[in-house]
Amino acid sequence: MLPKTIIRHISQFAGVRDAAKYVPRRALLYVPASNQKMLDKVPMMQADSVVLELEDGVALTAKADARVRAAAALDKLPYHTLACQELGLRVNSVSSGLLEDDIIAVSKAEKLPQAFMIPKVDCPEDLVTIYNIFREHYGDERITNTNTRLVIWIESARALLDMPRIVSSTLNLHKQAGFFKLDAVVFGSDDFCADIGATRSSHGTETLFARQKFVTCCKAFQLQAIDSVYIDIKDLDGLRRQSAEGWQWGFTGKQVIHPSQVSVVQEQFLPPKDRIEWAQELVHAYSEHEALGKGAFQFRGQMIDRPLLLQALNIIQLVERVQN
Ligand SMILES: CC(=O)SCCNC(=O)CCNC(=O)[C@H](O)C(C)(C)COP(=O)(O)OP(=O)(O)OC[C@H]1O[C@@H](n2cnc3c(N)ncnc32)[C@H](O)[C@@H]1OP(=O)(O)O
Ligand SMILES: O=CC(=O)O
Numbered sequence: 001m002l003p004k005t006i007i008r009h010i011s012q013f014a015g016v017r018d019a020a021k022y023v024p025r026r027a028l029l030y031v032p033a034s035n036q037k038m039l040d041k042v043p044m045m046q047a048d049s050v051v052l053e054l055e056d057g058v059a060l061t062a063k064a065d066a067r068v069r070a071a072a073a074l075d076k077l078p079y080h081t082l083a084c085q086e087l088g089l090r091v092n093s094v095s096s097g098l099l100e101d102d103i104i105a106v107s108k109a110e111k112l113p114q115a116f117m118i119p120k121v122d123c124p125e126d127l128v129t130i131y132n133i134f135r136e137h138y139g140d141e142r143i144t145n146t147n148t149r150l151v152i153w154i155e156s157a158r159a160l161l162d163m164p165r166i167v168s169s170t171l172n173l174h175k176q177a178g179f180f181k182l183d184a185v186v187f188g189s190d191d192f193c194a195d196i197g198a199t200r201s202s203h204g205t206e207t208l209f210a211r212q213k214f215v216t217c218c219k220a221f222q223l224q225a226i227d228s229v230y231i232d233i234k235d236l237d238g239l240r241r242q243s244a245e246g247w248q249w250g251f252t253g254k255q256v257i258h259p260s261q262v263s264v265v266q267e268q269f270l271p272p273k274d275r276i277e278w279a280q281e282l283v284h285a286y287s288e289h290e291a292l293g294k295g296a297f298q299f300r301g302q303m304i305d306r307p308l309l310l311q312a313l314n315i316i317q318l319v320e321r322v323q324n
């Protein structure tokens, strides 16, 4: 329980903040919808967000089949009993020319996914195309003011540079037309490397600038920032290291491709126990010092002032949201 005097700091603090239900997306797991055996495992999957995949995890020759399986899964799976917090659906991009066929097929399902996930959003104009395709095949009523959230992928040099306009246009579409509300943005590191001609490595220095720019932009709009895929499935130490790095830089979660990656990532996207204790004690110490008129004071050998309070509040809020 936070001291009352601290509550007013929360209304101004940096980080991801939204009065609506917070959906933790520490681990966002792709499940190719062409693979029925994998789809059958969805109810038990402990990833925070499970993504029925229609895009790059599905061969061109299997797209039609995957669409039918994804639509059937949406109707069959009882969302409230799933082990995950969110069942998403990643469709194909505008530039692929496959999006409309995806929407024609999945709009036959009675249910919407809990999140629509749209890769390779390259410019604000893509949003107009996306919105028009959804309106045409779902009809206005089904896509207006629903609980379904929107997650988009930034995966090219052009998109990264234009990200503030892309994000603003997406948020405006919700404000003005009631279209799905943008809740998180994902950095598509593999497509990004292909786009800029970088050679992918396990240490990821080739995407260092892009990831830092990306996370800064997400946080400027108070959106969740989801980090790169780690494709070396067997290298859990490398995954742990890159997850810890992402967490330290301000990412809120990471994409995963294999069930073995889920718990490693989830663990890294929660602060360690001693850091949670530090945050809780700091908040109380801050409240006591504030009552004495002190904005700066010593705590465990460190100078503490308001920015440190805000970092502690980030930690407390995240823990509460993951546990509730
Ligand atoms: C850059 C990007 O765009 S990333 C997003 C696109 N890519 C994807 O969607 C790929 C998602 N991942 C996968 O398809 C798979 O993990 C692969 C193909 C990489 C490896 O799959 P496999 O060779 O079957 O791996 P492995 O043998 O270790 O699997 C162990 C078990 O986990 C299951 N499994 C593996 N990956 C997944 C998954 N993503 N979802 C559900 N189940 C999975 C397998 O079906 C297998 O089940 P079984 O024990 O009942 O046979
Ligand atoms: O879509 C994900 C990527 O890394 O590309």
Ligand SMILES: [Mg+2]
Pocket (backbone or CB within 6 Å): 056, 119, 155, 188, 189, 190, 191
């Ligand atoms: Mg991609």
